Amino acid sequence: MNKNFVLRGFGRYAPERILTNADLEKIVDTSDEWITTRTGIKQRHIVAEDQAASDLAYEAAKHALSQAGMDASELTHIVCGTFTPDSVIPSCSCRIQEKLGITGQMCVDIQAACSGFLYALQTARGYLMLEPDSKILVVTAEVVSRRVNWEDRTTCVLFGDASGATIMTANDKDEDLPELVDVMLGADGSLGDLLAVDGGGSAHSYKKGDVIGDEYFVRMQGRDIFKHAVRNMVGVSQKLLAKHGIDKKEIDVLIPHQANWRIIDAVGRKFDIAEEKVFCNIDRYGNTSAASVPLALSEAVESGFIKKGDLVLMPAFGGGFTWGAGLIRF
Structure with a gap:
């Protein structure tokens, strides 16, 4: 059984809006010095009003597919790690599939909070063990800004919104890939x-x-x-x-x-x-x-x-x- 799996491309996306520490000083009782010395954070990206987790994931997925030289129609599975999906039902992975313009692929969400990417990678490995010809989009997307209390200075300074992705397949051809x-x-x-x-x-x-x-x-x-x-x-x-x-x-x-x-x-x-x-x-x-x-x-x-x-x-x-x-x- 093939246990050699490769990552064919990587992708990422962060929303255009940037919220700096200086901006936060106007919202809560905090300061750039306090945030920087305790966390190392200077800014974070925040979604636009009309953006949701699947929108961020879609952009990261396109980036990863482009790097991999693949079309979305080649995918067999979509595994999405998130604790901030667009909705409870449908799943974020199904929303991503819809945005990619494809159908038929198995779609599943993984909820392991900040460990979500590693949990999603391991899940994808399991599918590849069972179905070695699979081509799996592993994508994570979070819109934490919509689950942050902007009056709580201990938490609101920490989080931002973004997405990351990779394409995992078996390495049957001994390709020189990660x-x-x-x-x-x-x-x-x-x-x-x-x-x-x-x-x-x-x-x-x-x-x-x-x-x-x-x-x-x-x-x-x-x-x-x-x-x-x-x-x-x-x-x-x-x-x-x-x-x-x-x-x-x-x-x-x-x-x-x-x-x-x-x-x-x-x-x-x-x-x-x-x-x-x-x-x-x-x-x-x-x-x-x-x-x-x-x-x-x-x-x-x-x-x-x-x-x-x-x-x-x-x-x-x-x-x-x-x-x-x-x-x-x-």
Whole structure:
């Protein structure tokens, strides 16, 4: 059974509107200095009134398909990672399919918050194991700005909207393309309350005429999240490297989930990875949840930050509490 899977193209998209720290100073009691020193974020992208998650995903998907030299009609599956879909039904993946102008493909959404890209990659690997001829669009898209309480300065400064994508297939022809070496995932539901969005779920539903309260928006316990995020991102990465007999010194590029510069820096230090080998774009996008890793991956490839032969480690964590790590050999 073929276990050698490649990534044929990468894509990304962020909305045109930019919200800077200076803009936020006019909205909540905060400052550019406070945000920058604590998070590393200088700006974030925010959707237009008429944009939804599938619109962002569509643009990233087109980008990835173009890089792969493929037409959307060649796709067999669409796997979308998001916790901010356009609607409960239809799924975001079905909306993306419609926008791509195709029908018949299997479509499924994955909800693992900020770990969504890694969960989606692993899901795509499973489909390829069963159906080796598959050509799978793995796309993540988040419109977190519509689940942020813009009166809560501890959370509204952190998040932005974006999408990232890749095309995964088997490597039957021994093509010289980036290879997905492996993915390892984990979760701990007992930590779910550290980062949650309750409102609108079946346990926190609304009746007609109800007023939406704070429960509708992202709430988080930052200090506890920091501790668990670093521990689990490092732990799963160590297990993944050990599984393949890879020493941490062999890691050429680290692309962690872009949640907070302090977390990114702490993970890099745990692996003794020099700062110049850590790709970070959090200053320009903020935390884009499931879109974070593929957005950074796409930028790192196009900018030349990632070079031929590089081994790239991608650890992430998210609400759930979920975490994971992926390895790609370029």
